Amino acid sequence: MNKSLKWLGILFGGILGIALIGLLGYFIYWQIQARRTIEVDVASLEIPTDQTSIDRGEILVEIVRCTECHGKDLSGIVWAGRQRPILTGLFGPSNLTPGENGLENYTDEDYVRAIRHGVGQDGKALIYMPSNFYVDLNESDLGDIIAYLKTLPPSDEAGPPNNWFGPLLWNFVLSNPQGLPAIKMIDHEAVREIPIGPEPGDTLAYGEYLALPCKSCHGDDFAGVPLLERLGVASPNITPYSLGDWTEEEFFIAMREGAVPDGTFIPQSLMPWTAIGQLTDEELHAIWVYLQSLPAVAPEDAIEFQNSEG
Ligand code: HEC
Ligand code: HEC
Structure with missing residues (x-):
């Protein structure tokens, strides 16, 4: 009796140990694949401050769908983790308003890096941020979008905490190119070379x-x-x-x-x-x-x- 219990204990202990080692291995793989630092040379962009540009930015954030993900008032949305935080981490499109709950310390360069390159202030790929659609935005439209974001009223609520512990989330992100556009879809050198885009007269x-x-x-x-x-x-x-x-x-x-x-x-x-x-x-x-x-x-x-x- 005692002996078989002991063997059962060893068996379960062994399985648990292997599962933990597997999880650790997957975590390391995730860190290397998704959380490595990406150096990008960001082209400088003059951000306008006039009302016409800000108004156009307000229209554009809807047309290019920033609001679809970041929320109508752009204060962020929690996508994953409400029900199963241990499996998915807590994650969602960030709070884009200025102020302590949002992008308080963002420089103009940080905005361009995030929107065009899909790379965050910390140099890591932004997850599920579809910058592959925004590499073609011309300077004037990108400038107007940023001008508008900078004038948003700061939101009282914190955005999604975006913590990364969640094997299910790692799996979604790693198996879908759109999960890591900055790594899988964008040629960061080419982004800099994009011309200002066609003239309205054409x-x-x-x-x-x-x-x-x-x-x-x-x-x-x-x-x-x-x-x-x-x-x-x-x-x-x-x-x-x-x-x-x-x-x-x-x-x-x-x-x-x-x-x-x-x-x-x-x-x-x-x-x-x-x-x-x-x-x-x-x-x-x-x-x-x-x-x-x-x-x-x-x-x-x-x-x-x-x-x-x-
Ligand atoms: C977020 C998704 C979305 C975007 C972005 C979008 N559309 Fe649509 N559009 C739809 C859907 C869905 C319908 C059909 C709605 C319905 O069921 O009546 C539609 C309907 C239309 C129709 C009517 C077609 C018909 O035969 O009834 C036109 C025209 C159209 N869109 C043009 C455009 C143009 C031009 C753009 C870009 C400037 C655009 N759409 C952007 C989702 C979109
Ligand atoms: C398909 C959904 C989606 C759309 C559309 C989208 N975003 Fe995002 N965005 C995200 C997600 C998710 C994150 C958080 C990424 C992360 O934390 O790794 C993010 C992050 C960002 C960040 C970085 C914020 C930070 O905390 O550093 C900025 C800036 C940003 N988005 C701006 C925009 C703008 C501007 C648009 C429209 C031009 C836009 N996004 C459209 C999903 C989206």
Whole structure:
């Protein structure tokens, strides 16, 4: 009796020991893969302080979806860990407001490093921060976004604590490129070389630039996505396959009032058209010209949607 108990104890002790060593090994692997320091040479950027730029920044944070993750007031959201903090750590998009609960000590360079390169103030890759979508932001738009962030009222609440102890979280992050864009998706040298972007007068090219954020929902070829996981709905095809019969005026009404020619309305909760509609006539015209220049892609020819972030 005593002897078999002893053996059982040794067996369980052994299993526990192996599990702990495995966890420790995984933790070390996580630290090396995800928490190593990344040196980036950040291009300097003059941040505007005039009201026009700040107002444009306010529109842009919705169009490029900072608010979708960081919250309507950009004070951060806890994504993981409410139920299972031991497995996932506590984690979520940070509080971006100035002040002690947010980015109190951020310099202009820190903002550019975080948004364009996906690298935090501590030199480590920001997790699930989709900077691979923001490397193409031109200087003026990036400057306006930062100008707006700096004028936000400081929030009273602390953002997510972002502690990293959580094997489930490590697994999500390491198995998804969008978990570590700074390491897996961004060429930090190339980011510096990006030209200021097309001039507004170059309508087609400027339209292509302005339509980049639409891809995150309507797909890389604008042919729609059967299921947008983060919204739980399909997104429609916006190539001439389905917008070919639209007039430019109908497109403007859809973007400014949410009303679609077939009599339905685009819910604001699914598409940030209240912000998109505040773009200038010239900008909406450029988007329209660009969308109409696309090949008409039938749903069966649409490329598979790869964006699984968030
Ligand atoms: C898909 C969700 C998502 C979107 C969209 C997103 N972020 Fe983030 N962002 C995150 C997450 C998650 C973190 C926290 C990363 C971490 O702590 O490792 C983060 C971190 C940051 C940080 C670093 C904050 C700190 O504590 O150092 C900044 C700055 C930032 N985001 C700005 C932006 C801006 C500006 C936009 C829009 C242009 C944006 N983010 C869009 C998810 C997102
Ligand atoms: C956050 C996701 C999201 C973004 C970003 C987004 N859309 Fe949409 N859009 C949708 C969804 C979802 C619908 C369908 C809503 C519904 O069910 O009525 C839609 C509908 C539309 C429609 C109506 C299509 C039709 O046939 O009824 C147009 C046009 C459109 N979007 C254009 C754009 C353009 C242009 C951009 C970029 C400037 C953009 N969208 C950005 C999600 C998005």
